[in-house]
Every structure is written in structure tokens, then in C-alpha cells.
Amino acid sequence: MAREDARLRERRGHDRLRAEGGGPVHQLVFTDRVIATLVILRFQLPHAALALFYGVDRSTITRAVHEIRPLLAARGFAVPGEEGLRLHTLADVFAYAAAKGVELRLDDTEVRVRRPKANRPGRRAFVSGKMRQNTKKATVVTDEKGRTLWAGAIRPGRMHDQTAVKSEGIEDLLEQYPQVKAKVDAGYRGLAKRFPGQVQAPPKKPGKDASAEETAAWETARKRQSSERICVEHANAEHKQWRPLQRYIGRREHYDETHLAIAGLVSDRTAER
Structure with a gap:
């Protein structure tokens, strides 16, 4: 969440105007967001199709991918x-x-x-x-x-x-x-x-x-x-x-x-x- 807040602040160019905790809440728990991102990385499914499976809006899946994908990219590579x-x-x-x-x-x-x-x-x-x-x-x-x-x-x-x-x-x-x-x-x-x-x-x-x-x-x-x-x-x-x-x-x-x-x-x- 700290990474996402930093990304949003960089995009808007200033600190948030709305108090923390305001705005839309997550409809998917963290585990579901990770699973949705892994499915898209593995099969490149359209976000709208995966949203239909979860019963949420397409933008919810897109938001989840944009949050989880940078975390996976920053993990680095495993050492045998x-x-x-x-x-x-x-x-x-x-x-x-x-x-x-x-x-x-x-x-x-x-x-x-x-x-x-x-x-x-x-x-x-x-x-x-x-x-x-x-x-x-x-x-x-x-x-x-x-x-x-x-x-x-x-x-x-x-x-x-x-x-x-x-x-x-x-x-x-x-x-x-x-x-x-x-x-x-x-x-x-x-x-x-x-x-x-x-x-x-x-x-x-x-x-x-x-x-x-x-x-x-x-x-x-x-x-x-x-x-x-x-x-x-x-x-x-x-x-x-x-x-x-x-x-x-x-x-x-x-x-x-x-x-x-x-x-x-x-x-x-x-x-x-």
C-alpha cells in the first residue's frame, strides 16, 4: 500500500487531498488480487473476462494488477x-x-x-x-x-x-x-x-x-x-x-x-x- 500511495502521489504531483481511508474500498482481498494478477501474467486473459469470474467491475481487476505486478517485478530472482x-x-x-x-x-x-x-x-x-x-x-x-x-x-x-x-x-x-x-x-x-x-x-x-x-x-x-x-x-x-x-x-x-x-x-x- 505504501508503494501504491507513492505511485499515486507521483502521478498527481502533490499530497492527497482526501483523508486516508477515503475513496473506494477494495472489493477483492489481497489474496484474490495476487491470484488475479498471476492468472493474467500466466494466460494474458482480458481483464473484463476475469472480472466476470470474480463478479466485479473490470477496473477492479486492472487496479489489482497495477498494485501487485510491481511487487512481483521487484522481488528479484531466486538463488539455487x-x-x-x-x-x-x-x-x-x-x-x-x-x-x-x-x-x-x-x-x-x-x-x-x-x-x-x-x-x-x-x-x-x-x-x-x-x-x-x-x-x-x-x-x-x-x-x-x-x-x-x-x-x-x-x-x-x-x-x-x-x-x-x-x-x-x-x-x-x-x-x-x-x-x-x-x-x-x-x-x-x-x-x-x-x-x-x-x-x-x-x-x-x-x-x-x-x-x-x-x-x-x-x-x-x-x-x-x-x-x-x-x-x-x-x-x-x-x-x-x-x-x-x-x-x-x-x-x-x-x-x-x-x-x-x-x-x-x-x-x-x-x-x-
């Missing part, structure tokens, strides 16, 4: 074998990996979002060069078993994968924690060049004039690196079992909270593996 400990930032992940000797896996995932209206500034920023659609992308970090440790660096789809994670300060963290190693795909080859002892990217494909032995060696090394990195792809697939991350039809300004809330809930399950 460390009950009560949660990771909130990329720095937390590197500190954990350095302390426990965990080798990280990095990858990005893209989700289609609504196209901005015509003649809006920055309209092309959401057009993904890979998907040729309006998307938002997020960076996902897992351990060797594909357990989600962090999701973030959520940026418009036009931004390059490496640029997005650089904006979160990953280069400084790699310098600060030289013992932390990571496996990435070809989209992060620049990081692998700068930190060759820490970041491993797929080997470059040999030229057309390469011998058969060189091509076979490259194919073997590429498959080996891919099989060691594939667990982060499986983690992305677990996230996309939740309907909003298959194709997001809500407002773009709420996408970041939705993605973080879902990734945090998935990490609770994967941490038990």
Missing part, C-alpha cells in the same frame, strides 16, 4: 540452494558467480509488442533487425543448468544485444570479477574479443578457401560450444510458456514490469532443480 537470498542486479549475479564458482550463460530474447502510432518520435526504435517486427528484448542470465539468475537490460528491439547488456555495465563487472566466466552466442562476439579469457563465443566460420580439416574442426568446436550454451535457450523457452512473453498485447510501458515479474516467478521454480 540459498533460500531467502535473491538477486536483483547484474552486479549481484557476478558477485554470486564469483563466490560460488558458477559459469554464466547469456542470451537475449525478443517479444513482439504493439507498434507505436504514426509520426511518434522513436517509432523505428522498436523495429527488430532480426525479427522484422516491433519488439522489445531482454537479456537473460542463467547458470550451467539453465536456472534463471537474472533478466533485465530490457530495451527496444532495434538495439543490438551487446549494446543492451553493455548499458548495464557488464564490461566493468567483467573487469571487477576476472574469475567469472560466461558463454555467449555470436551476438556478443565483441565482449569475447575484449575478454578472451572470460567470455567464450562461437568460433568464426572459416573462409571459402579453407581445407576440409579446418571446416570439420570448426564444426566440431561450434557444436561443442552450442551444446554448452543451449541451457540458456531452454530458460528463454520456459519464460515464453507464459502467454504475455509469446506476444505482448498490453501497453509497452508495462512490458518491463511484466517480463521481470514472470522471470522472477520462473526462477522460483527453476531454483528447486
